[in-house]
Amino acid sequence: VTRVRVLIRPKAGILDPQGQAVERALPALGFEGVANVHVGRLVELDVPDPARVPEMCEALLANPLIEEYSIERPDVDRPHQDAGRMPPGGNQS
């Protein structure tokens, strides 16, 4: 079983009012100069065959007409990234 993360975001050029709302809210809190904010979705899955994830994305997880997606395998691509989330003493992959 492989842990997979699918990041889904609005396609470039499609109006993203959620991203705009967040972008407008940041300066009010003193965070100036932030641009190109986009709000997307994260889907985490344990899959038996990671090679089939793109197929899942095209069929269900994303709508390719309006969204683009990227697939990450946190355990393989960035093994230390999630160290903080592992149970104490655990170092299993």
Add this chain to the structure above:
Amino acid sequence: VKFGVVRFPGTCDDIDALRAARRVGEASLLWHADHDLSGIDAVIVPGGFSYGDYLRAGAIARFAPVMAEVERFARHGGLVLGICNGFQVLCEAGLLPGALLPNTTLRFVCRQVSLEVVNADTAWTRECAVGERLSIPAKHTTGRYYAPDPVLDELEEGGQVVLRYAAGHNFNGSARDIAGVCNAAGNVVGLMPHPEHAVDPLTGSVDGLKLFLSAARVPVA
């Protein structure tokens, strides 16, 4: 004409759709797990929040067993109307072009809108006249019609834009004021506003009845 109204878990406008259809013909419910359409002549995919609208509106309903039958029915020329969430489901299923995005205001809006009939040759609008105004309520959060510009050009050229929001009524930010579209053959129509809520003078307008009447008067093959 016998209408079949699809009910998914989370559908909420099925009863109004049944009542609207029964004003012009017979109508019965189809359950999401059904594997046949039990001899109906026209399918209505009504509004609501099928499967909680999880992931994306309509994304999961599209894979319901009954939708395989609806797709087959539609591809053989069967009459299908998608209303609101039903429109989202038909777009997700690829039976209609485009997609529905969150309203530009990000707000749920419920209001009476004025629609302009653009194509009166579809199975669901032939009782209307081109340019006619229909007063019909709309109520949704995810109703901004989107398709890439070249696709929008094709839709306009091919008569697939069926209804537009009249000037000042495009509250959700839909591309080119599009409120409803059809497939190339004109047997499948989808729209965000709710014609089934505009069939009784009690609620202010009976303009929605024209869509059901249009389908009821199509000669049954």
